[in-house]
Amino acid sequence: MQSKLQIGIAGGIGAGKSVVCNIFRALGVPVYDADQMAKTIMVIDQSLIMAIKQTFGEESYFPDGSLNRQYLAQQVFAKGERIKELNALVHPRLEAHYQQWANDALKEAPYVVKEAAILFQNGGYKQMDASILVTCPVEKRIQRVLKRDPQRSESQVREIIGKQMSEERQEALASLIVPNDGLQPILPTILYWDECFRKGIMTP
Ligand SMILES: CC(C)(COP(=O)(O)OP(=O)(O)OC[C@H]1O[C@@H](n2cnc3c(N)ncnc32)[C@H](O)[C@@H]1O)[C@@H](O)C(=O)NCCC(=O)NCCS
Ligand SMILES: Nc1ncnc2c1ncn2[C@@H]1O[C@H](COP(=O)(O)OP(=O)(O)OP(=O)(O)O)[C@@H](O)[C@H]1O
Numbered sequence: 001m002q003s004k005l006q007i008g009i010a011g012g013i014g015a016g017k018s019v020v021c022n023i024f025r026a027l028g029v030p031v032y033d034a035d036q037m038a039k040t041i042m043v044i045d046q047s048l049i050m051a052i053k054q055t056f057g058e059e060s061y062f063p064d065g066s067l068n069r070q071y072l073a074q075q076v077f078a079k080g081e082r083i084k085e086l087n088a089l090v091h092p093r094l095e096a097h098y099q100q101w102a103n104d105a106l107k108e109a110p111y112v113v114k115e116a117a118i119l120f121q122n123g124g125y126k127q128m129d130a131s132i133l134v135t136c137p138v139e140k141r142i143q144r145v146l147k148r149d150p151q152r153s154e155s156q157v158r159e160i161i162g163k164q165m166s167e168e169r170q171e172a173l174a175s176l177i178v179p180n181d182g183l184q185p186i187l188p189t190i191l192y193w194d195e196c197f198r199k200g201i202m203t204p
Contacts, residue, residue, distance in 0.1 A: 005111040005197050006102055006127070010119035011134035012164045013157065014141035014148070016180035020134050021115045023190045029197075030105040034116035038094050042067055051089050056082075070151070077159045091122060110198045120173045121165045130202040132193070133174035135167055136181050175202060 009024075011017045021031045042048060043065060052060050056075050062068055076083040098114060105112045116124055125131040136144075138161060145157050171177060176193065180186050196202065 003200065004106045004109070005129040005200060005202065006106075007111060007113045007197060008119045008125050008128035008131035009113055009115045009134065010117065010125065010131060010170060010174070011136075011180075012138075012141060012167060012170075013117065013160050014145040015134040015136045015167075016144075016186075017115050017117065017134050020132070020178060020180065020186065020190065021113060023187065024113045024194070027191075027194050028109075029111060029113055029194070030109045031113045031115060032098055032101055032105075034094060034098065034114060034119075037097060038090050039067060039069075041093055041097060042090060045093055048089060048093055052086070055085055055089065073156070077156070077163055083163050087118075087122065095124075111200075118164065120170045125173060130175040130197075131173070132176045132178055133167075133170050134178050134180050135171070136179070138167070140181060 009017050009021055018033075021033070025031050042052065043061075049061065052072075056072060059071050060068055060075075072086070076086050102112055102114070114124075114128065116122075119125045119128070119131055120133070141161075142154060142157050145152060146154060178186055178189055
């Protein structure tokens with residue numbers, strides 16, 4: 001019997017990972033949204049909450065226990081290397097949670113998808129059978145994000161991009177690339193790969 005695949009989906013801010021993942025979801029494939037799950041873990045794991053408050057200050061959380069994303073984003077994206085401190089706290093817990101999720105999901109599903117902006121940056125792609133990079137020129141990504149997230153300024157988006165691995169370096173590590181510049185259709189590519197992944201095939 002062929003073993004079932006775990007497929008990573010990466011890409012910089014605004015590249016279109018969520019759009020691509022929604023197509024996989026519509027095809028019935030379980031998708032793990034690491035960005036979203038990180039935020040969930042950050043409000044339910046008490047030892048993590050304590051560690052984040054100690055490292056970044058009590059202001060990291062609102063009095064009702066919800067995450068002060070704007071404050072934390074300023075702390076980790078604005079300057080220096082503080083994002084590494086947050087990653088060191090969050091990522092080991094997130095990884096353990098993903099493994100448990102994948103083991104359960106793969107009992108039923110033909111394959112699973114893990115969406116993570118920093119899959120290549122943090123080495124997570126090595127645990128995947130194949131990893132797809134969603135690409136889009138940086139200026140278009142910025143325009144998309146400004147439209148999607150009106151609360152972010154252009155300079156904040158550029159700061160986040162500055163903390164992410166360049167598309168060129170990610171391309172060198174990716175098994176497959178889905179260009180999502182809005183000019184070429186992505187659906188045929190994804191339908192093709194869905195058929196392959198269901199059969200355990202990862203190469204064209
Ligand atoms: C700092 C936080 C609270 C800011 O939240 P906010 O809602 O403003 O931003 P959002 O989560 O949408 O992220 C904005 C962009 O930054 C990217 N991003 C998120 N975390 C990271 C990171 N650790 N390194 C690089 N880019 C990141 C996202 O993928 C997205 O492209 C949040 O990003 C966070 O908790 N990050 C740490 C958890 C993490 O590592 N998540 C990514 C797991 S793959
Ligand atoms: N091909 C496309 N044509 C037009 N708009 C698009 C296209 N792809 C994505 N978008 C839009 O661009 C924005 C960014 O896409 P999406 O949220 O999927 O990016 P992402 O890679 O998941 O970003 P983030 O890392 O911030 O989570 C969204 O508003 C989305 O609807």
